[in-house]
Amino acid sequence: MAYTIKVNGVSHSVDVDDDTPLLWVLRDVLGMTGTKFGCGMALCGACTVHIDGAPTRSCITTVDSIGTSAITTIEAIGATPAGAKIQKAWLDREVPQCGYCQSGQIMSAAALIAGNAHPTDADIDDAMSGNICRCGTYVRIREAIKQAAQSNG
Numbered sequence: 001m002a003y004t005i006k007v008n009g010v011s012h013s014v015d016v017d018d019d020t021p022l023l024w025v026l027r028d029v030l031g032m033t034g035t036k037f038g039c040g041m042a043l044c045g046a047c048t049v050h051i052d053g054a055p056t057r058s059c060i061t062t063v064d065s066i067g068t069s070a071i072t073t074i075e076a077i078g079a080t081p082a083g084a085k086i087q088k089a090w091l092d093r094e095v096p097q098c099g100y101c102q103s104g105q106i107m108s109a110a111a112l113i114a115g116n117a118h119p120t121d122a123d124i125d126d127a128m129s130g131n132i133c134r135c136g137t138y139v140r141i142r143e144a145i146k147q148a149a150q151s152n153g
Ligand code: FES
Pocket: 036, 037, 038, 039, 040, 041, 042, 043, 044, 045, 046, 047, 048, 057, 058, 059, 060
C-alpha cells in the first residue's frame, strides 16, 4: 500500500506492506541508514527516531501507525537546537567507541534536553535507560548530556 510519510521535513511516498516497521522504510526504502537495527524488539534503543519530537523505537513502529506525524532521524537532528548541542557535546567528549548505538543515544539525549533544559541525574537515567551500549560509553554519555544542558544557560 502507498503511504506518504514526512521525514526530516520532506514528504516521501513509499509503497510497502501496512505492518512494515518504520526502521526498514527509513533504511531500505529511503536509504537513510543512520538509524540502526539492534534487537528489533524495542529493547536496545539503536533504532530511536523522533515522532513529533518524542523518542520512538522505529523497529516496532509500523508504517500504518504514523499518519501525518513528523519523523526526525539522526540525519537531521543536528538542525534542531537541542540536537546541535548534543552533537557538539558528543564530539567534545569523544563519546562513541564502536559507534553502533550512538545514533539512538543521540536521539534520546536530544529529546531529553529539548524537553528538560536542566535534567537531573535521575532524569538522565530515566531518559537513557532504554539505550544500551555494548561498549560501555555511559559515563561519557552522561557527561555530554550535562555539557549540552549547561549550554542551555
Ligand atoms: S532495534 Fe529497536 S530497540 Fe533495538
